[in-house]
Amino acid sequence: MRLSRYFLPVLKESPRDATIVSHQYMLRAGMIKQSSAGIYSWLPLGFKVLKRLEQIVHEEQERAGHIAIQMPTIQSADLWRESGRYEAYGDEMLRIKDRNGNDLLFTPTAEELVTDIFRSHVASYKSLPMTLYQIQWKFRDERRPRFGVMRGREFYMKDGYTFDLTKEAAMHSYNRHLVSYLRTYERMGLQAIPMRADSGPIGGDDTHEFLVLAETGESEVFYDAAVTDLSFGNRVIDYDDVAQCADVMKEFTSKYARTDETHDAALFNTIPADRRRSARGIEVGQIFYFGTKYSNAMGATVQGPDGKPTLVHMGSHGIGVSRLLGAIIEASHDDKGIIWPEGVTPFHVGIVNLKQGDVDADSACQSLYDSVAALGLEALYDDRNERAGSKFGTMDMIGLPWRITVGPRGLKNGVVEVTSRKTGENEEMPPEQAIAKIGEIYRVHGLGNGQLK
RNA sequence: CGGGGCGUGGCGCAGCCUGGUAGCGCAUCUGUUUUGGGAACAGAGGGUCGAAGGUUCGAAUCCUUUCGCCCCGACCA
Numbered sequence: 001m002r003l004s005r006y007f008l009p010v011l012k013e014s015p016r017d018a019t020i021v022s023h024q025y026m027l028r029a030g031m032i033k034q035s036s037a038g039i040y041s042w043l044p045l046g047f048k049v050l051k052r053l054e055q056i057v058h059e060e061q062e063r064a065g066h067i068a069i070q071m072p073t074i075q076s077a078d079l080w081r082e083s084g085r086y087e088a089y090g091d092e093m094l095r096i097k098d099r100n101g102n103d104l105l106f107t108p109t110a111e112e113l114v115t116d117i118f119r120s121h122v123a124s125y126k127s128l129p130m131t132l133y134q135i136q137w138k139f140r141d142e143r144r145p146r147f148g149v150m151r152g153r154e155f156y157m158k159d160g161y162t163f164d165l166t167k168e169a170a171m172h173s174y175n176r177h178l179v180s181y182l183r184t185y186e187r188m189g190l191q192a193i194p195m196r197a198d199s200g201p202i203g204g205d206d207t208h209e210f211l212v213l214a215e216t217g218e219s220e221v222f223y224d225a226a227v228t229d230l231s232f233g234n235r236v237i238d239y240d241d242v243a244q245c246a247d248v249m250k251e252f253t254s255k256y257a258r259t260d261e262t263h264d265a266a267l268f269n270t271i272p273a274d275r276r277r278s279a280r281g282i283e284v285g286q287i288f289y290f291g292t293k294y295s296n297a298m299g300a301t302v303q304g305p306d307g308k309p310t311l312v313h314m315g316s317h318g319i320g321v322s323r324l325l326g327a328i329i330e331a332s333h334d335d336k337g338i339i340w341p342e343g344v345t346p347f348h349v350g351i352v353n354l355k356q357g358d359v360d361a362d363s364a365c366q367s368l369y370d371s372v373a374a375l376g377l378e379a380l381y382d383d384r385n386e387r388a389g390s391k392f393g394t395m396d397m398i399g400l401p402w403r404i405t406v407g408p409r410g411l412k413n414g415v416v417e418v419t420s421r422k423t424g425e426n427e428e429m430p431p432e433q434a435i436a437k438i439g440e441i442y443r444v445h446g447l448g449n450g451q452l453k
Numbered sequence: 454c455g456g457g458g459c460g461u462g463g464c465g466c467a468g469c470c471u472g473g474u475a476g477c478g479c480a481u482c483u484g485u486u487u488u489g490g491g492a493a494c495a496g497a498g499g500g501u502c503g504a505a506g507g508u509u510c511g512a513a514u515c516c517u518u519u520c521g522c523c524c525c526g527a528c529c530a
Contacts, residue, residue: 012479012491013465017523027464037522091454092529109530143454143528157530209530218529286530320530354489389490396490407489417489 001347003382003394007044010394020216022329023148025338029398031325038145038153045398046325048346050156053321054135056187056343057158064180064239066131066160071113073137077103079112083297092140106139111294111316114161118312119300125165125310128302129173133160135321149322150282151218156322162315165304170289170313174206175245177287177317181210182232182252185284188324189341190331192284193227194252198261206289209259211281214330219283222268223257225275230255259283282327285319338399339422342445347380348372349438350400352392354407356385364406364416364431371435376449377442396421402441404434 009030017034018024026032031046042050058068074096080086086093086105094106107113114132122130135158145153162173178194185192190212197209211221213228230252238244256271258264259281268276292311294300301309332339340346349372353365365381372379380400382391388407395403405417415428418437429437443450 009463011464015464016459016466019524034522138530140529144524144526146524151529155530159530283530318530323530352489356488385488387488387490387492389492391491392489393491405489409489 001378001380003380004384006380008394008398009043010397018148020147020150020330021333022150022216022326025329025333025397025399026148026325029338032149038142038151040149040152040154045346049325049340049344050322052344052346053188053324054156054158057135057184057319057321060180060184060187061133061158061160063183064131064176066133066180068134069114069117069132070134070136071107071110071117073107073139074104075107075110075113077105079116079298080105083112083115083294085112092142094139094141107136108138108140109316109318110134110136110159111161111314112298115294115298115300115314118161118163119295119298122163123303125302125304128163128165128312129169130163131160131173132163133158133317147216147218148326150216150326152322155320158319158321160317162317163300163312164314165302165310165312167289167291167313170291170315171206172242172245174287174289174315174317175242175249176239177315178208178252179232179237179239179245179248181285181287181317181319182248183237184319185210185212186232187343188328189343190284190324190328191228191231193221193223193257193281194287195221195223195257195259195281196253196262197259197286208253208287209283210285211259212284212327212331213279214282214327215280216330217280217282219281220260220263220278221258221281222260222263222276222278224255224271225277227252227255227257282323282330283320284324284327285317287315287317289313289315333399336393337397340399340401342401342442342447345399345401347400348377348402348442348447349379350395350398350403351379351381352388352395352403352405353381353383354388354391354405356383358408360411361406361408364411368404368406368416368431368435371431372438375435375439375442375451377438377447402438404431404438406431 011028014024015027018027029045030043032040032042035041077086093108096104098104137154138157139154142153145151164170164173192210192212194208195211197207256268291313294314295311300312302312304310329338351365351368353361355361369379369381399421401421403419410416414430416431416434417426417428418434419426439450442448
């Protein structure tokens, strides 16, 4: 993309309403525009990152054997009356009437609807296990929306629902989700720690929340420092292997890590003092096992091996996709702006032309731009007739992890500069080598085709 | 929902107390000179001052009502 043809409304000053850094930077980098309290339009740059995150979630869900569907945002109240939640959900549910006076609502979650789909079409235990998931907009009419996309009223969430014949099988589904979530967050450049949590109004027995440590987090968390040494890495996992998933579950949840809701001070104090940590965290996901709560309320059964109808055991598993934008920025920024991890960056590399209109600089930039595209990657080429400082400032703000700087001075010696946004390290090299380097960086992240022209 | 704050060009703000018909910086447009970390000069465009009602010869300013937004707290992906 050529910046001169793009829509990137970068602001020099922070809008007054934004108080935390991720909100400020999302506004300043022209990623979102507030529409009303807790409701945002996604401008091109923000939309691009949102879609990258969505893509990662889809890929990891598919890898775990989960099946994508899409359910409506507007739902009939009837199903919710069946589960008893139409009344129970309270003011957070946005209730709507259609022209015929029928009660509708904007989906805050989708246990009822997915259970209805399941009971309508799945009749045999042979179809199990099954996980249906969607990535869809949700609306919860929060008392106090705040912090930009971190606590919006409208938010984009991946919600997955598991159906199993037995509790044991359901716990494997639970573990499988935990594993897939670990992979998902790591691909996004995040360390999200599973912590024992409280089940809240959705109701359930076993539940973990995934928290990203950050000063501005809304949750108070307590953990054993040893949990932050854990990393899923590139290990190969068979998602159907019950023991393997259970081992990962055990590895990542046996150390003390809890939110304030479930914090047990006595237990916490058994950890060696030098490893006890209390901090703030941003909740970016949650997994639940809730047994037959909904299948019982809504009559979701399958025929078991014995020929008898059996209530299915269910769980629901969520990732706050839009919230992740905020969480990633909170975890990765400096005083100049955002620093995107390679896995989620809106553009893989920025190309800065220091002297627009200079024949050599223009053609070198165009050639670099084409070469990046040939690698299967996207470049943002700042071809505006601006001064260097302004271009650098924009690139730093929007946080592309790599920048290639092209100017007449370097071109005289046959070199361009490659700069890391994160470390600030700057290296001069011929353009072909710069392209090779960019290709290699993203090949390691599984992005691009790694091929040079 | 309790407490506090704020609504004035796209963004950040001043003006309000003490009423006289709206201003500054950034951004935008035009021109000239510039060009390796947010350029300089000259000119230009853009605002029914959140909304409604009232007081007044006259309201951004005073009064009333109302809507919206933000922060702290209690609740939540």
